[in-house]
Amino acid sequence: MQSPCLAIVAGAGDLPIQIVEHCKNNNIDFKIIHFEGVDLHWLKQLPVINAKFEKPNALFASLNDCGCNQVVFAGAMKRPKLNPLKFDAKFLKIASKLLPALKKGDDTTLKIIAEIFEKEGFEIIATDKILKNIFVPEGVFTKKNPSENDLIDVMRGFEILNIISKADIGQACVIAQGLCLGIETIQGSDALIKFAGQSKKNYLNDESDGKGVFIKSPKLNQDKRIDVPTVGVETIRTIAEAGLSGLAIKADCVQMIDKNACIDTANQLGIFITSVSSDKVL
């Protein structure tokens, strides 16, 4: 039986590209949903549905025409700049719920967008149902291990992320020698790591006490289908350039794009990657 067509809502980063590769390799029929304003330079000859945030009616009609009834959200997307004059009838129907949500945190917005798709009869598929092994199990994956001081920073980081997850702002922080050098906000992980790297020299004693760790963990009760914390080779490079010791993620719930390349890069740059069981950080 032919598998149903998969619609890939494509945002920034390599995740949608990996899903496209997977679909090609496994003969899965797919369409890429390309929202206006999202920069996707890799589209080439791929099957694309062009969409506007203001016109969900047209998008749902196109998806139904293609027989796409499954949708995967892949890659970060900025809050769209909306032109109210372009709203179609469907948008106007959901506007009273959607527009206030856009002024809340990311989660609130994404949950409502997911609800809208579901109400239209689409099934939302989590990325890890498509890309097996994208989540990282517990362990240290690099030649370098976190030091005892690094591990204290890791635990402080997870403690902070657990608390702030209720505020729906970000999923990452940088801790060095017990000091919080930054919390992820809308600018994302790379901006956070650079900010922490530039300012840390003013606050750290002897770096043998810990050069700083970038810690990433999903928000509590996060919907795994629509906003999953993600790291990749670029994250690893940025961590090393900022002069941090390594990366710590919560096991089995942070996705790592191209895991082998991440580990190789970390080994070349002399930083660690550790994945900590949620039993130990909650």
Add this chain to the structure above:
Amino acid sequence: MQSPCLAIVAGAGDLPIQIVEHCKNNNIDFKIIHFEGVDLHWLKQLPVINAKFEKPNALFASLNDCGCNQVVFAGAMKRPKLNPLKFDAKFLKIASKLLPALKKGDDTTLKIIAEIFEKEGFEIIATDKILKNIFVPEGVFTKKNPSENDLIDVMRGFEILNIISKADIGQACVIAQGLCLGIETIQGSDALIKFAGQSKKNYLNDESDGKGVFIKSPKLNQDKRIDVPTVGVETIRTIAEAGLSGLAIKADCVQMIDKNACIDTANQLGIFITSVSSDKVL
């Protein structure tokens, strides 16, 4: 009766200078405790006790010699770089409690330092007991008023600060059009405001929906004697330079250094200052 000598633990900013002025004007005997490594360019001919973090014994002896039994903590202080070879007997006695606290948040560290002073028989005086009216009551203090969109950002900011206060990281954030553009961490408010100002252009729609607000509030259950959120003229200038709309603080618990100069500066630069009752933000 002669008032007892007041010891001013002086950190960065104008707050210790204001307390010195107050003491001079009111004939209050005082000593400035100048910890090694803290940059106090304004000391001139003032009465100073030079102190090292590693040698509390010497400090307590000097304070007792001067008859100082009241201490005020004024101005931000970085976590000290400690040389364990210099620890005196008193430090060694408290080290098992103090050193682990230095790896937690600011509050934990400060609470333990306050406890140490209290155990030695010193009374810790809150700055607002000395500088009356340093806290700002409810109201809007500028010609410019926050817009309806600014007020939504203000409320979102206080909501976030209430949640993250349990993580003991910072006391401020920047919100624009519902998006969190930054959370205060160890680098302080000015670094936060600059970071938010530089990155906000990538995320904001039409600026008439709100240019962003800097929001400051004490952590919940914060000890008002030792770590009080503070704003001053420099904060106002930085907010304006970053292109934000204004400043919102929680009423009656954020200290404003040189209030009239702050309000004049805000009026000149076209930003608002609003102080919101805690009834409305909790």
